Amino acid sequence: MDISTLTICDAAAELRKKTFSSVELTQAVLDAINKKDADLNAYLSVDAEGALLQAEAADAARSAGRDGDLLGIPVAVKDLINVAGQPCTCASKQLVGYVSPYDATVSAKLRQAGVVFAGRTNMDEFAMGSSTENSAFKVTRNPHDLTRVPGGSSGGSAAAVAGGEAIAALGTDTGGSIRQPASFCGCVGLKPSYGRVSRYGVTAFASSLDQVGPMTKTVEDAAVLLQALAGRDAHDGTTPDVPVPDYRAALRGGLKGMKIGLPKEYYIGGADHEVMACVRKAVDACAAAGAEIVEVSLPHTEYAIAVYYIVATAEASANLARFDGVRYGHRTANPGSVFDLYAKSRAEGLGTEVKRRIILGTYVLSSGYYDAYYGRAQKVRTLIRKDFAEAFKTCDALLTPVAPTAAYRIGEACDDPLKMYLGDIFTVPANLAGLCGISVPCGQTAAGLPVGMQLLGPAFGEGSILRAAYAYEQGVRA
Amino acid sequence: MSKYLITIGLETHVQLKTNTKMFCGCSLKFGEEPNTNVCPVCLGYPGALPVMNREAVKLTVMSGLMLGCEISRLSTFDRKNYFYPDMSKDYQISQQARPLCLGGGVTIQTPAGPKRVRINHIHLEEDAAKINHYARFSGVDFNRCGTPLMEIVSEPDLSSPDEALAYVQALKQILVYAGVSDCNLEEGNLRCDVNISVRPEGQEQLGTRAEIKNMNTFKGIYAALEYEIARQLATVARGGVIVQETRRWEPDLGETQSMRSKENAHDYRYFPEPDLVPVALASEQIAAWKALLPELPSARRERMVAEYGIPEYDAGVLADAKENADFFEAAVRLCSPGLGKTVSNWFMTEVMRQLSVTGKTISECPLTPAALAELVELVDKRVINGPTAKELSAELFENGGMPGVLVAKRGLGQVSDSGALEGFVEQAIAANAKSVEDYRAGKKAAAGFLVGQVMKLSKGKADPQRVGILVAEKLARLA
Numbered sequence: 001m002d003i004s005t006l007t008i009c010d011a012a013a014e015l016r017k018k019t020f021s022s023v024e025l026t027q028a029v030l031d032a033i034n035k036k037d038a039d040l041n042a043y044l045s046v047d048a049e050g051a052l053l054q055a056e057a058a059d060a061a062r063s064a065g066r067d068g069d070l071l072g073i074p075v076a077v078k079d080l081i082n083v084a085g086q087p088c089t090c091a092s093k094q095l096v097g098y099v100s101p102y103d104a105t106v107s108a109k110l111r112q113a114g115v116v117f118a119g120r121t122n123m124d125e126f127a128m129g130s131s132t133e134n135s136a137f138k139v140t141r142n143p144h145d146l147t148r149v150p151g152g153s154s155g156g157s158a159a160a161v162a163g164g165e166a167i168a169a170l171g172t173d174t175g176g177s178i179r180q181p182a183s184f185c186g187c188v189g190l191k192p193s194y195g196r197v198s199r200y201g202v203t204a205f206a207s208s209l210d211q212v213g214p215m216t217k218t219v220e221d222a223a224v225l226l227q228a229l230a231g232r233d234a235h236d237g238t239t240p241d242v243p244v245p246d247y248r249a250a251l252r253g254g255l256k257g258m259k260i261g262l263p264k265e266y267y268i269g270g271a272d273h274e275v276m277a278c279v280r281k282a283v284d285a286c287a288a289a290g291a292e293i294v295e296v297s298l299p300h301t302e303y304a305i306a307v308y309y310i311v312a313t314a315e316a317s318a319n320l321a322r323f324d325g326v327r328y329g330h331r332t333a334n335p336g337s338v339f340d341l342y343a344k345s346r347a348e349g350l351g352t353e354v355k356r357r358i359i360l361g362t363y364v365l366s367s368g369y370y371d372a373y374y375g376r377a378q379k380v381r382t383l384i385r386k387d388f389a390e391a392f393k394t395c396d397a398l399l400t401p402v403a404p405t406a407a408y409r410i411g412e413a414c415d416d417p418l419k420m421y422l423g424d425i426f427t428v429p430a431n432l433a434g435l436c437g438i439s440v441p442c443g444q445t446a447a448g449l450p451v452g453m454q455l456l457g458p459a460f461g462e463g464s465i466l467r468a469a470y471a472y473e474q475g476v477r478a
Numbered sequence: 479m480s481k482y483l484i485t486i487g488l489e490t491h492v493q494l495k496t497n498t499k500m501f502c503g504c505s506l507k508f509g510e511e512p513n514t515n516v517c518p519v520c521l522g523y524p525g526a527l528p529v530m531n532r533e534a535v536k537l538t539v540m541s542g543l544m545l546g547c548e549i550s551r552l553s554t555f556d557r558k559n560y561f562y563p564d565m566s567k568d569y570q571i572s573q574q575a576r577p578l579c580l581g582g583g584v585t586i587q588t589p590a591g592p593k594r595v596r597i598n599h600i601h602l603e604e605d606a607a608k609i610n611h612y613a614r615f616s617g618v619d620f621n622r623c624g625t626p627l628m629e630i631v632s633e634p635d636l637s638s639p640d641e642a643l644a645y646v647q648a649l650k651q652i653l654v655y656a657g658v659s660d661c662n663l664e665e666g667n668l669r670c671d672v673n674i675s676v677r678p679e680g681q682e683q684l685g686t687r688a689e690i691k692n693m694n695t696f697k698g699i700y701a702a703l704e705y706e707i708a709r710q711l712a713t714v715a716r717g718g719v720i721v722q723e724t725r726r727w728e729p730d731l732g733e734t735q736s737m738r739s740k741e742n743a744h745d746y747r748y749f750p751e752p753d754l755v756p757v758a759l760a761s762e763q764i765a766a767w768k769a770l771l772p773e774l775p776s777a778r779r780e781r782m783v784a785e786y787g788i789p790e791y792d793a794g795v796l797a798d799a800k801e802n803a804d805f806f807e808a809a810v811r812l813c814s815p816g817l818g819k820t821v822s823n824w825f826m827t828e829v830m831r832q833l834s835v836t837g838k839t840i841s842e843c844p845l846t847p848a849a850l851a852e853l854v855e856l857v858d859k860r861v862i863n864g865p866t867a868k869e870l871s872a873e874l875f876e877n878g879g880m881p882g883v884l885v886a887k888r889g890l891g892q893v894s895d896s897g898a899l900e901g902f903v904e905q906a907i908a909a910n911a912k913s914v915e916d917y918r919a920g921k922k923a924a925a926g927f928l929v930g931q932v933m934k935l936s937k938g939k940a941d942p943q944r945v946g947i948l949v950a951e952k953l954a955r956l957a
Contacts, residue, residue, distance in 0.1 A: 201518075318749070
């Protein structure tokens with residue numbers, strides 16, 4: 001069995017037909033990991049034994065008459081989502097040895113649906129980065145060119161899906177960490193609207209921005225996985241009681257009659273011309289499929305990066321305080337005092353980029369600086385939100401590039417954090433405004449590197465962007 | 479030396495009477511094994527999120543309504559950042575920008591008359607864990623971590639340790655009345671931080687203040703304030719300067735010690751808690767909670783005086799503890815009209831004496847309001863006499879039951895029948911010729927002795943009033 005092109009929907013159909021069992025499917029995934037991961041470094045840990053036991057249970061349930069779109073399907077999980085009994089290092093030395101005592105809500109939901117947890121994927125430490133080079137353990141490689149990065153921070157998940165080591169995966173997106181690696185690796189990545197998916201049990205980077213989402217081979221798979229993840233959670237007070245539509249049903253309908261906006265600020269300068277050529281071709285394809293294309297303006301776009309790196313680092317500085325060596329995780333040997341315990345445990349356990357962001361976040365919240373930085377950033381965030389609200393009065397979705405470039409070479413950007421931060425320009429506004437966004441492959445550069453386009457929808461408008469993305473994807477295939 | 483004015487303000491932390499913690503479902507049972515009432519949320523595990531305990535919000539709003547506060551329609555939570563092993567997330571979820579309750583106040587009694595102490599605000603937050611120090615290491619018990627705490631911040635309106643104590647006691651009474659907290663100091667349900675400063679009379683601006691922490695008893699608050707006032711006055715008398723600092727009360731040493739100065743004060747870097755949505759309260763919700771409020775102790779005192787005709791003093795004693803007042807009112811309502819004062823007498827002498835001897839509260843005793851009411855009725859209808867009733871009350875207090883049943887079973891009904899009583903009187907006079915002599919010789923007290931003898935002969939069941947009359951008549955005839 002070759003799982004490199006196998007989708008959730010295909011696998012589910014074969015499982016129903018008993019072409020293969022979940023145990024065989026899971027074994028195929030484990031074999032693929034064994035064969036390929038020495039090159040890709042997509043996984044941080046693999047739970048072969050546990051996965052096969054879960055697969056056996058899924059097969060037994062199926063024999064007993066149970067069915068489900070995800071029953072017996074192995075899914076890779078980004079290593080910051082708690083799955084009871086598995087490690088959850090967040091790609092940090094700080095959490096080596098930590099074993100999750102509980103399931104995140106998304107893990108519990110997938111477990112309930114019969115998903116097999118095969119392994120945990122690499123990432124930038126605590127999701128801080130855009131290339132997965134900030135992992136404390138290994139550098140994941142782009143399956144399309146092993147000298148290049150897979151993007152980040154969900155680079156391990158993207159590489160596993162695109163490189164044939166997973167059927168589908170979970171990622172998290174705080175400023176583009178699902179969409180950008182999906183674009184770099186050539187898979188589909190969906191960031192749900194803020195509050196659509198529970199964050200309970202997902203190690204927090206920036207609480208007001210983080211979302212868990214699917215990373216898949218097709219738009220339909222993204223819809224299937226999102227269906228299982230979405231909904232109000234009593235453990236997460238930021239998930240409102242908004243009904244979850246049937247996302248698979250929402251796929252049908254086509255681009256005809258949809259109004260797609262092109263925010264002009266996303267199309268002027270900056271981005272690589274090969275990337276822009278792919279995106280413009282996608283715009284033309286949508287128009288040809290019957291979508292009405294209109295230009296819109298999001299005037300506060302230029303402030304988004306600044307706002308993002310204030311809000312995200314401020315929240316992170318508090319969220320990461322708990323990694324103090326007192327209750328779990330790395331603790332320095334023989335601390336001389338409580339202060340020493342904190343200072344040394346964290347100095348030893350946390351990586352450079354994480355420390356940089358904690359220091360930034362601590363600074364912007366400091367007495368005397370709060371109003372100038374955090375307070376002001378929140379005001380501009382409101383303006384950015386209003387920009388989108390205005391645009392969505394006339395559009396069903398916005399179409400933009402995902403990232404200014406295709407995948408760059410390993411080591412190329414990691415000495416210049418500011419350059420790395422600017423790579424998030426097209427993705428962070430959606431997080432700041434709480435919108436949903438999806439990255440869909442829309443072509444390749446001359447060098448054969450994938451390029452993605454981004455479709456943005458209003459909060460809880462996943463149905464619209466899935467419909468547009470599905471229609472585009474089908475059109476390209478046809 | 480010129481006269482100095484003392485200014486005191488209090489931050490009172492009150493543990494709310496909820497079943498579960500502020501942000502998770504863990505139990506709040508006191509005295510459990512360390513780290514047994516814990517979960518990923520209160521232990522600050524990666525990915526754990528807080529969920530608002532609506533009951534804690536309700537109890538805080540009820541407290542605010544009892545204290546005359548304005549209730550915020552939209553209230554928000556903030557993170558207070560600091561590293562310490564007792565705070566599992568290394569930040570505390572508290573309220574800074576928009577607390578639940580604003581304004582309000584408490585009236586206290588002072589020698590100069592009633593005084594209004596204003597409240598600045600009341601906010602809701604989570605408690606820290608408890609650190610236990612051992613010879614070679616320290617342990618953290620997270621059972622307490624995440625307990626809902628309400629912090630009541632007063633204005634600096636208090637000017638003596640007596641006033642501060644009166645304020646805390648008044649607060650405690652109101653909060654226990656409202657049922658929002660047990661205010662049990664031994665279990666740490668009520669803790670105070672105090673801000674205190676001195677300034678020369680005539681100076682408008684308040685002096686530099688010191689904040690004192692760690693006072694866990696009423697006695698401790700009083701002693702710490704006395705000590706700190708003396709320390710500050712002595713400092714200025716010496717020509718010294720009071721520095722703004724946080725001090726810690728050391729009960730064993732009987733002194734306050736500096737913890738940290740202003741320069742070393744924490745920068746808590748407050749910012750809005752992104753994991754919690756603001757608490758929005760509709761006016762209908764606030765009104766519904768207001769309807770649940772009990773009467774304030776002061777209002778109850780006045781009403782009980784008017785309704786039951788009991789003296790102010792009695793009403794004050796009874797209203798002091800809500801459960802006593804509840805018991806009294808339940809009993810008095812079961813009695814015939816006009817017996818308010820009698821019930822109050824019984825409660826304040828016999829029942830309260832038993833309570834103080836046994837150290838119990840009224841709810842811990844098997845005595846019921848119905849039993850006390852029946853006892854009072856039995857005495858009033860002269861079915862039993864006072865001494866019998868006293869004995870019965872002790873028994874009811876200990877074992878419960880109804881007095882009417884005991885009287886019938888044991889034949890304790892008092893003997894008022896003249897025929898039977900006259901027999902006893904004859905017997906007593908015949909057996910005590912010496913007393914009769916004494917009486918004739920003018921020792922009127924001898925009559926009392928004879929009454930006592932008759933009571934003895936009746937095995938305590940005679941109506942003492944009736945016996946007195948019969949003895950007096952008999953002696954008069956003999957004279």
